[in-house]
Amino acid sequence: MAGIKVFGHPASTATRRVLIALHEKNLDFEFVHIELKDGEHKKEPFTFRNPFGKVPAFEDGDLKLFESRAITQYIAHFYSDKGNQLVSLGSKAIAVIAMGIEIESHEFDPVGSKLVWEQVFKPLYGMTTDKTVVEEEEAKLAKVLDVYEHRLGESKYLASDHFTLVDLHTIPVIQYLLGTPTKKLFDERPHVSAWVADITSRPSAQKVL
Amino acid sequence: MGGIKVFGHPASTATRRVLIALYEKNVDFEFVHVELKDGEHKKEPYILRNPFGKVPAFEDGDFKIFESRAITQYIAHEFSDKGNNLLSTGKDMAIIAMGIEIESHEFDPVGSKLVWEQVLKPLYGMTTDKTVVEEEEAKLAKVLDVYEHRLGESKYLAADHFTLVDLHTIPVIQYLLGTPTKKLFDERTHVSAWVADITSRPSAQKVL
Numbered sequence: 001m002a003g004i005k006v007f008g009h010p011a012s013t014a015t016r017r018v019l020i021a022l023h024e025k026n027l028d029f030e031f032v033h034i035e036l037k038d039g040e041h042k043k044e045p046f047t048f049r050n051p052f053g054k055v056p057a058f059e060d061g062d063l064k065l066f067e068s069r070a071i072t073q074y075i076a077h078f079y080s081d082k083g084n085q086l087v088s089l090g091s092k093a094i095a096v097i098a099m100g101i102e103i104e105s106h107e108f109d110p111v112g113s114k115l116v117w118e119q120v121f122k123p124l125y126g127m128t129t130d131k132t133v134v135e136e137e138e139a140k141l142a143k144v145l146d147v148y149e150h151r152l153g154e155s156k157y158l159a160s161d162h163f164t165l166v167d168l169h170t171i172p173v174i175q176y177l178l179g180t181p182t183k184k185l186f187d188e189r190p191h192v193s194a195w196v197a198d199i200t201s202r203p204s205a206q207k208v209l
Numbered sequence: 210m211g212g213i214k215v216f217g218h219p220a221s222t223a224t225r226r227v228l229i230a231l232y233e234k235n236v237d238f239e240f241v242h243v244e245l246k247d248g249e250h251k252k253e254p255y256i257l258r259n260p261f262g263k264v265p266a267f268e269d270g271d272f273k274i275f276e277s278r279a280i281t282q283y284i285a286h287e288f289s290d291k292g293n294n295l296l297s298t299g300k301d302m303a304i305i306a307m308g309i310e311i312e313s314h315e316f317d318p319v320g321s322k323l324v325w326e327q328v329l330k331p332l333y334g335m336t337t338d339k340t341v342v343e344e345e346e347a348k349l350a351k352v353l354d355v356y357e358h359r360l361g362e363s364k365y366l367a368a369d370h371f372t373l374v375d376l377h378t379i380p381v382i383q384y385l386l387g388t389p390t391k392k393l394f395d396e397r398t399h400v401s402a403w404v405a406d407i408t409s410r411p412s413a414q415k416v417l
Contacts, residue, residue: 067310095283102276
């Protein structure tokens with residue numbers, strides 16, 4: 001559908017979160033590249049779209065949004081009749097998904113993103129990986145993955161018996177971490193390991209690499 | 210309504226977020242006190258309710274969840290026909306989702322650090338770190354500039370009526386109003402009026 005635009009960077013985990021959701025829904029969109037290395041995200045006109053100076057930003061006709069997890073929720077609800085179902089209906093199901101979104105957002109992503117920064121992006125910028133930080137953050141990630149392991153022993157996906165936004169939101173960080181020694185933390189946990197293989201093999205996930 | 214229980218601590222900002230939502234909806238509930246200073250939240254049985262060892266946790270009959278902003282969303286949807294409306298409809302729900310993310314990622318981390326340094330550390334006999342306060346106040350000022358702009362265009366953060374987005378900020382704001390950080394709210398006209406408005410709601414008064 002004409003009218004959807006994503007303003008972001010193809011390597012950004014937050015941008016990829018939105019792109020994966022659009023691919024899950026088979027939606028057409030225009031991608032507008034924001035050149036992060038030139039600081040384009042911290043300057044006008046981008047800061048008119050997101051005053052916090054972060055990618056991605058989004059528009060669908062005259063609806064303008066930012067914050068990747070708000071954008072994915074909009075896509076999931078507003079295009080609920082297209083592509084794959086990414087949410088469940090009813091106040092209890094909504095709450096379980098909301099809880100999963102909060103957990104990924106507050107417990108998984110901050111730790112996972114630090115590990116991506118240290119091991120993937122710092123080397124690209126000619127900076128040195130801080131091994132102490134990696135060790136500390138891996139210890140924290142292990143605890144989060146223990147919770148995910150337990151959950152995935154009871155439920156096929158994190159929030160439901162079908163793939164939802166809660167699983168989707170983890171994909172971009174997981175994809176990067178699978179290319180680092182941190183991969184072992186996923187491999188060591190059988191339910192997490194199977195779930196990772198499943199969600200990263202989805203066509204939508206493959207398209208953002 | 211029998212069956213709703215909140216497990217938390219009355220001074221906890223996250224617990225208060227849930228209590229305010231319940232008061233907005235005039236829904237009855239039982240409060241179960243979790244003694245944080247004894248580390249009760251880090252031990253069984255509490256961690257069976259929240260494996261991350263944080264308050265609050267919540268149940269409605271046999272439905273059990275944690276994370277304050279998920280609980281408030283449950284309350285807002287499940288009791289949509291009771292008390293005050295805390296949501297919007299259609300595409301306007303996307304504005305609420307965005308507002309919840311902004312408060313959660315930009316406002317709360319900074320505000321909570323300022324509450325920790327200036328309110329909680331002194332209670333524990335620890336010393337406020339003035340460098341941290343200065344740094345965090347500079348960050349909070351930037352967030353409040355965004356809120357100021359927004360509140361110049363819209364009566365509340367996500368709509369022309371009070372919603373979860375405004376509600377989620379109340380517990381941190383209440384603590385900061387008792388510290389020198391209050392000036393950052395006072396200096397901004399729209400933010401200042403909005404703060405006076407939301408903190409004077411009966412639901413907000415009840416958690417103090």
